Amino acid sequence: MRAQRNAGSPAQDDGEALTQSLIDAHEYPFVLIDDDYRLVAANRAYRRAYGLDEHAGLVGRRCYEVSHRLDQPCHLNGEDCPHRQVFATGEMHEVLHTHYDGRGQAERVRIRGHAIRGPAGRLWLGESIERLTTPEPRGCERRMIGFSPRYLRMLQQLGQAAASQASVLLQGESGVGKELAAQFIHHRSPRTDGPMITVDCTTLNANLFEAELFGHERGAYTGSVGRRPGLFEQADKGTLFLDEVGELPLELQAKLLRVLESGEFRRVGGRSQLRADVRVVAATNRDLRRSVNDGTFRGDLYYRLACIVVGLPPLRERREDIPALADALLNQLCREHGRPCYMTREAVDCLMEYDFPGNIRELKNVLQRAVALSSDGVIDVRQLDLCPGGPAKRRAHAVEPGGAPSLRRVESRYIEELLAEHGGHRRRVAEALGVSERTLYRKLRRYGLG
Numbered sequence: 495m496r497a498q499r500n501a502g503s504p505a506q507d508d509g510e511a512l513t514q515s516l517i518d519a520h521e522y523p524f525v526l527i528d529d530d531y532r533l534v535a536a537n538r539a540y541r542r543a544y545g546l547d548e549h550a551g552l553v554g555r556r557c558y559e560v561s562h563r564l565d566q567p568c569h570l571n572g573e574d575c576p577h578r579q580v581f582a583t584g585e586m587h588e589v590l591h592t593h594y595d596g597r598g599q600a601e602r603v604r605i606r607g608h609a610i611r612g613p614a615g616r617l618w619l620g621e622s623i624e625r626l627t628t629p630e631p632r633g634c635e636r637r638m639i640g641f642s643p644r645y646l647r648m649l650q651q652l653g654q655a656a657a658s659q660a661s662v663l664l665q666g667e668s669g670v671g672k673e674l675a676a677q678f679i680h681h682r683s684p685r686t687d688g689p690m691i692t693v694d695c696t697t698l699n700a701n702l703f704e705a706e707l708f709g710h711e712r713g714a715y716t717g718s719v720g721r722r723p724g725l726f727e728q729a730d731k732g733t734l735f736l737d738e739v740g741e742l743p744l745e746l747q748a749k750l751l752r753v754l755e756s757g758e759f760r761r762v763g764g765r766s767q768l769r770a771d772v773r774v775v776a777a778t779n780r781d782l783r784r785s786v787n788d789g790t791f792r793g794d795l796y797y798r799l800a801c802i803v804v805g806l807p808p809l810r811e812r813r814e815d816i817p818a819l820a821d822a823l824l825n826q827l828c829r830e831h832g833r834p835c836y837m838t839r840e841a842v843d844c845l846m847e848y849d850f851p852g853n854i855r856e857l858k859n860v861l862q863r864a865v866a867l868s869s870d871g872v873i874d875v876r877q878l879d880l881c882p883g884g885p886a887k888r889r890a891h892a893v894e895p896g897g898a899p900s901l902r903r904v905e906s907r908y909i910e911e912l913l914a915e916h917g918g919h920r921r922r923v924a925e926a927l928g929v930s931e932r933t934l935y936r937k938l939r940r941y942g943l944g
């Protein structure tokens with residue numbers, strides 16, 4: 495708080511020097527902020543991170559100007575603001591935010607806002623800032639691109655879910671990144687050194703269920719040559735990821751519930767009762783509550799799986815992330831193809847206009863196609879093959895005379911158009927849609943197009 499006053503008593507000077515050396519000892523960027531959002535003191539790490547030298551008039555500037563490049567507090571921008579929370583409650587508040595470093599580069603940071611009290615009871619906000627892009631983030635975290643407030647809120651929820659042992663249900667459309675989110679939870683959880691085992695619930699049927707999940711003993715049935723542990727056993731001390739859990743037939747839901755409740759199972763052909771200690775993360779692109787109401791999903795299983803529910807936003811609801819995502823995916827494709835590629839401004843605008851029913855997987859496919867189509871490494875609107883006349887035309891087709899159609903209606907019409915365009919070739923339709931063939935088959939069934 496040195497620069498707040500020009501001269502102080504020796505005792506004050508000592509106090510200020512002490513405050514400064516205490517915050518300088520902090521390894522992460524740390525800043526003290528008053529109730530009017532003004533910076534009061536900052537440590538060296540903060541000044542380095544935000545490109546501010548000691549004499550650059552740091553004190554008195556507003557926190558949101560320095561770190562967010564905003565001219566208003568971040569809660570007015572849809573963000574969870576630690577300043578507002580700490581001054582309202584006097585309690586520590588942790589959030590994820592996007593900050594801009596000294597070179598104007600966006601970076602994801604975890605902020606812990608502490609309530610710091612002065613001798614006279616005055617309150618300050620002490621922000622400790624952990625930069626998540628450096629030092630090295632964990633593998634899947636680095637791959638999870640997104641800086642929008644909506645995406646950061648979701649990451650925050652995933653982080654909180656990871657810290658608990660409760661089961662987590664990830665809900666979101668196909669291609670939004672549910673599997674990546676499950677990996678994030680696993681790697682952030684205390685089980686990170688254990689295995690993460692994925693169960694694809696779309697492939698399970700009554701014949702396979704027990705052998706797949708619980709394993710079998712040698713000679714348990716014709717063709718079972720050796721003993722094989724099941725997925726449940728393999729996930730012991732780790733995470734069991736139940737992908738597409740909403741597709742599990744009703745009769746198997748009861749069996750799954752039983753083993754989840756008890757943690758006990760028996761291999762096929764085995765006598766002994768075995769136990770596995772698993773943490774369950776499940777994912778679905780259905781509205782499972784509605785499935786419970788429809789009677790196609792068991793309510794008791796839903797409540798067992800959905801202690802914590804995290805919704806993953808579709809890409810069209812976080813369009814501001816599209817340029818960064820496209821950039822990262824394009825860089826990856828360039829590395830794979832061994833040649834540089836560049837996207838024009840118009841191409842980026844075109845991507846931001848598009849609705850991406852297949853979400854990030856579709857964005858990836860669109861870019862893959864564009865890289866293949868571009869002869870000189872420049873990707874323009876033409877190579878994207880989306881607009882004009884692409885989604886805009888398709889969207890115009892989809893609008894009903896009576897008003898906006900439902901998303902399901904838009905999607906089913908879009909699939910119909912793609913089927914016609916590709917002569918009914920399902921693999922190509924799945925590619926164009928940016929979903930797996932499996933997902934396409936489900937959609938065809940759902941919309942009666944199969």
Ligand SMILES: Nc1ncnc2c1ncn2[C@@H]1O[C@H](COP(=O)(O)OP(=O)(O)OP(=O)(O)O)[C@@H](O)[C@H]1O
Pocket residue numbers: 637638639640666667668669670671672673674675777779819854855858929930933
């Ligand atoms: N935030 C992200 N940043 C970069 N890439 C992402 C992100 N989220 C997902 N992806 C990529 O998008 C693709 C689809 O992701 P993922 O398989 O996790 O989606 P999903 O929701 O599980 O899809 P489905 O429901 O069809 O199984 C993957 O290639 C994944 O690496």
